[in-house]
Amino acid sequence: MTYNQDEYIKQHNHAAQIANTLRHSRYFLVSILIICLYIFAIYQVYFTHQSFYFSIWFIFTEVFVSLCWMISTVYFKPGQYSLQIAHRWLQFQCFSVGTLIASGIFLIFYYLPSNNENFQPIQALTLSALLLIVTQTFGLTYLTQKLNYFCLAFLPSIVPYLVAQFFFFDETNHLFNLSINFGLIVILMCAMTSYRIHRRVSTLYAKNNLLVENAEQQVKWTDELCQQLQDEVNKSRDIEMQLQLGNQLLEQKVKERTFDIETMNKDLENQQENLVLAHEIAGLRPWDWNVKERRISVTNHKHEKSLRSSKDHQIQLQHVIHPDDVMHFKTEMTRHLRGLTDRYEATYRIQNSNGKWNWVHDIGRVITRDPNNKKPLRMVGIRRDIHQERTSQERLKLAASVLQQAAEGIFILNEELRYIDVNPFYEQLTGFSHEQIIGKHLFDITANYKSAQRSTHYSIIKQVLKMGEYDGELHEKFLSGKELTLWMHINAITDEQNRVTHYIGIVSDLTERKLQEQRLSYLENYDTLTDLPNRFYYNYQLHQYLVSQQDSIKQLAVIRLNIDRFRPLNEYLSNNGGDELLRQVAQRLRLTNAEALFVAHLNGDDFAIVYEMSHIRPSVQEHCERLTKAFSLPFNIFGQDHVITLSIGVAFYPEHGRQLDYLNNCAEQALSEAKNLGGNTIRYYSNENTALLEQGIFLERDLRKAIQNNELVVYYQPKINFRNKDIYGFEALVRWNHPEKGLIPPGLFIPLAEQTSLISDIGRIVLQKTAKQIRLWNNLGYNNICVSVNIVAQQIRRGQLLNDLDQAIDDNQIDGSSLELEITESSLIENSDSVRNLLDEIKKRKINISLDDFGTGYSSLSYLADFPIDILKIDRSFVSKIGENKQQAIVSAMIAMGKAMGMTVVAEGIETEQQMQYLQDLDCDIAQGYLFSKPLPQEEATIFLENNISAPTYTYLI
Ligand code: C2E
Numbered sequence: 001m002t003y004n005q006d007e008y009i010k011q012h013n014h015a016a017q018i019a020n021t022l023r024h025s026r027y028f029l030v031s032i033l034i035i036c037l038y039i040f041a042i043y044q045v046y047f048t049h050q051s052f053y054f055s056i057w058f059i060f061t062e063v064f065v066s067l068c069w070m071i072s073t074v075y076f077k078p079g080q081y082s083l084q085i086a087h088r089w090l091q092f093q094c095f096s097v098g099t100l101i102a103s104g105i106f107l108i109f110y111y112l113p114s115n116n117e118n119f120q121p122i123q124a125l126t127l128s129a130l131l132l133i134v135t136q137t138f139g140l141t142y143l144t145q146k147l148n149y150f151c152l153a154f155l156p157s158i159v160p161y162l163v164a165q166f167f168f169f170d171e172t173n174h175l176f177n178l179s180i181n182f183g184l185i186v187i188l189m190c191a192m193t194s195y196r197i198h199r200r201v202s203t204l205y206a207k208n209n210l211l212v213e214n215a216e217q218q219v220k221w222t223d224e225l226c227q228q229l230q231d232e233v234n235k236s237r238d239i240e241m242q243l244q245l246g247n248q249l250l251e252q253k254v255k256e257r258t259f260d261i262e263t264m265n266k267d268l269e270n271q272q273e274n275l276v277l278a279h280e281i282a283g284l285r286p287w288d289w290n291v292k293e294r295r296i297s298v299t300n301h302k303h304e305k306s307l308r309s310s311k312d313h314q315i316q317l318q319h320v321i322h323p324d325d326v327m328h329f330k331t332e333m334t335r336h337l338r339g340l341t342d343r344y345e346a347t348y349r350i351q352n353s354n355g356k357w358n359w360v361h362d363i364g365r366v367i368t369r370d371p372n373n374k375k376p377l378r379m380v381g382i383r384r385d386i387h388q389e390r391t392s393q394e395r396l397k398l399a400a401s402v403l404q405q406a407a408e409g410i411f412i413l414n415e416e417l418r419y420i421d422v423n424p425f426y427e428q429l430t431g432f433s434h435e436q437i438i439g440k441h442l443f444d445i446t447a448n449y450k451s452a453q454r455s456t457h458y459s460i461i462k463q464v465l466k467m468g469e470y471d472g473e474l475h476e477k478f479l480s481g482k483e484l485t486l487w488m489h490i491n492a493i494t495d496e497q498n499r500v501t502h503y504i505g506i507v508s509d510l511t512e513r514k515l516q517e518q519r520l521s522y523l524e525n526y527d528t529l530t531d532l533p534n535r536f537y538y539n540y541q542l543h544q545y546l547v548s549q550q551d552s553i554k555q556l557a558v559i560r561l562n563i564d565r566f567r568p569l570n571e572y573l574s575n576n577g578g579d580e581l582l583r584q585v586a587q588r589l590r591l592t593n594a595e596a597l598f599v600a601h602l603n604g605d606d607f608a609i610v611y612e613m614s615h616i617r618p619s620v621q622e623h624c625e626r627l628t629k630a631f632s633l634p635f636n637i638f639g640q641d642h643v644i645t646l647s648i649g650v651a652f653y654p655e656h657g658r659q660l661d662y663l664n665n666c667a668e669q670a671l672s673e674a675k676n677l678g679g680n681t682i683r684y685y686s687n688e689n690t691a692l693l694e695q696g697i698f699l700e701r702d703l704r705k706a707i708q709n710n711e712l713v714v715y716y717q718p719k720i721n722f723r724n725k726d727i728y729g730f731e732a733l734v735r736w737n738h739p740e741k742g743l744i745p746p747g748l749f750i751p752l753a754e755q756t757s758l759i760s761d762i763g764r765i766v767l768q769k770t771a772k773q774i775r776l777w778n779n780l781g782y783n784n785i786c787v788s789v790n791i792v793a794q795q796i797r798r799g800q801l802l803n804d805l806d807q808a809i810d811d812n813q814i815d816g817s818s819l820e821l822e823i824t825e826s827s828l829i830e831n832s833d834s835v836r837n838l839l840d841e842i843k844k845r846k847i848n849i850s851l852d853d854f855g856t857g858y859s860s861l862s863y864l865a866d867f868p869i870d871i872l873k874i875d876r877s878f879v880s881k882i883g884e885n886k887q888q889a890i891v892s893a894m895i896a897m898g899k900a901m902g903m904t905v906v907a908e909g910i911e912t913e914q915q916m917q918y919l920q921d922l923d924c925d926i927a928q929g930y931l932f933s934k935p936l937p938q939e940e941a942t943i944f945l946e947n948n949i950s951a952p953t954y955t956y957l958i
């Protein structure tokens, strides 16, 4: 601090010295100007002599001093200068002035006396002394602020005197010298003293300044402190006021609270009463256990309080609590008393006065504990009878699980018919999640685009709101995309005042059942292969046309169609190909019969069309021709083109009959005729026709009767051995001996019988009759007669054949080798394994197997090797064409092949000698045909035998 203070004083003194000297130097300079002017003027006035150097000195001095004055005044304004520069400037100024004065003294003292005779040395001494003394005096006055400045002016100015004293010692006035030296020393000492005084004053001034500054600082701090004090006082006052306000508020609040507490106390008292009532109603029984005093206050079922010892209470409890629940009760209580649980809670059964177990829920809490050892002192609790609640809960759970598990959609609606709950099955049905359905209106989740749908919904809602229930079937499309047929049952739920609170809906999904029904109906009425109505539906529909709409429909044509030679083509194409062909035929029929009432697929390759005749439609003939034309285009089956032709039979309503059966038979008859004509033709039923229908025979019905009435007879067509013209045997051919209509050929009823079970019956009858006949012939001695019986695919398929054969053989005691079965190629196609097994079984009975109508089917020749076939029967169609080159070649190839395979070859339908000769030449084995005999009734056949076999012994060809 002292150092700082000293430094401050030093700096202050230095600055004060410079500042004061700057200010005083201006007076000093002015003094120098005046003294120089005075001396120059005296010299000029007294000595009227011009001295060049002296004038130069004078002018230079005056100019220089004036410049110095101006610089000091203008440049060094207070507070605007650097101390360093000012210090240097003052040093320079003092030294220069001292030097100028020295040079003036030199000129006056040495030069002027030598230059001016009038100017005496004493005068020179006086003037120079004057200049020196005045200068020193002014210096002493103005430059002693800093000794340095004074010395810089003083020392150069005395140089001329000192020089003169040393160098002109003799010439100078010694007294003067001594005086002036003394004077100069005095001046110097005065200067030093003055300097010290100045410095001390300056120091004092500086110290004073410091003190003043300190004092001012102290005053400032004091002011600030006073201000802070004042602020604090103000704050204290504010706080005091706030405190007072707070106090007032607090008092107010305390008053309010007191009032509130009083009100609450009153409320509490009321509530206490309410609580007691509530306890009473809710079946709550509060208890209060003073653990310390071992007393417990309990409320009984009549809500009367009683006080008893806790020990008694426990003993009583253990007696009434269900043995299974005692442990649970004790554990929970102990855990809570030990402070392990927040509250005690136990559900257990208690035996009531009539011995029944009641569920109770006991809940309590220790409200006071010993602060030292935490032992319970007081515990309160409530026991609640939850028997009813628990039973209801269980029932509710059961109901909820029924809702969840139900395989019916169940929903609950509020009184506005908005969903409030649905079961998972309903979500599944609608395709919406629970969240998506809830809140929606009953039909908000279904599509309501169609007005019919909207009106259905509207009527349902109306009925539900009016009647409180709805029960009905509806077809709904949900917005989720699901489309269902539903049975919906909605019932209103009412409260005690009979107000509707909810609606409950049960929805059953009938979609699958409906589809099933449709499927069944489809299967019943439609042919799955061709998608056309089947025979059943055809008959039904035709019957409808004939019966119900007799008035509206005037004329009908029943058109029956059959694909020519379908069987061989089917065999050739194999099953899939055959099916594909039938599909395409059905499709073409559909397209070409847009104008027809009905197109049906009756069976196999049988189709039917019901066509209404009117002047606005093409005639039946035109229509049928159009059909034939449409069928002239080939069918592409698996990449191969096949051209097929149709046989068409037509019958007309009402001309040919007014009844379904009759009409059908007429059309069938016409079709048979078309077939017999070789196919690819249209035949119209004619009344002159001798066919069955004309005779009023309804095939199926009458055939059954015929079987029952034993109207079927067997004719036998002889087979002749080519080699020796002996009788080889017969072919058994069935005929229907109609009591009224006479003999009906098999071609008219076998095809129909094939489609029904009748064929089995016919087959059995023929077998029996044939076997019986063989027995007769055997009895007559014709032991080697072999009779062939025709078997169709149906008989093989039905699985009765072996039984029938065994029965025929056994019943008539004949040898299996006297029987032969004629089967067609088509019988071998289906299910070849089972057919092979059957044929093997037949072979085991020594019965020969003959392949009938050989060459008419597209038979794969591999059958011949695969199946145990003994005889090849060349079809009549080949034999009849003997004479034509190519056909002959086929016949000879067939015979050659049969023989090469070790088979017996039979040619049927031989009518001419030429045919017989040709076949004989080819080494054919057996001949059959009208050339030898037509099929004969049994008596005639026996006569034929008698006539043609000389002795009843026969040599087998096979
Ligand atoms: P199928 O087995 O090819 O029988 C030969 C048919 O040709 C017989 O006609 C016969 O009378 C006839 N026929 C024989 N030789 C000649 C001839 O020289 N010229 C001409 N024009 N015809 C000749 P039918 O009796 O009318 O039998 C026709 C078809 O009925 C049989 O052809 C056979 O497939 C079937 N059939 C006959 N009886 C039965 C039977 O008891 N059961 C089965 N499932 N079908 C039978």
Ligand code: MG
Residues within 6 Å of the ligand: 731, 790, 822, 852
């Ligand atoms: Mg035959």
Ligand code: MG
Residues within 6 Å of the ligand: 852, 853, 873, 875, 876, 908
């Ligand atoms: Mg035949």
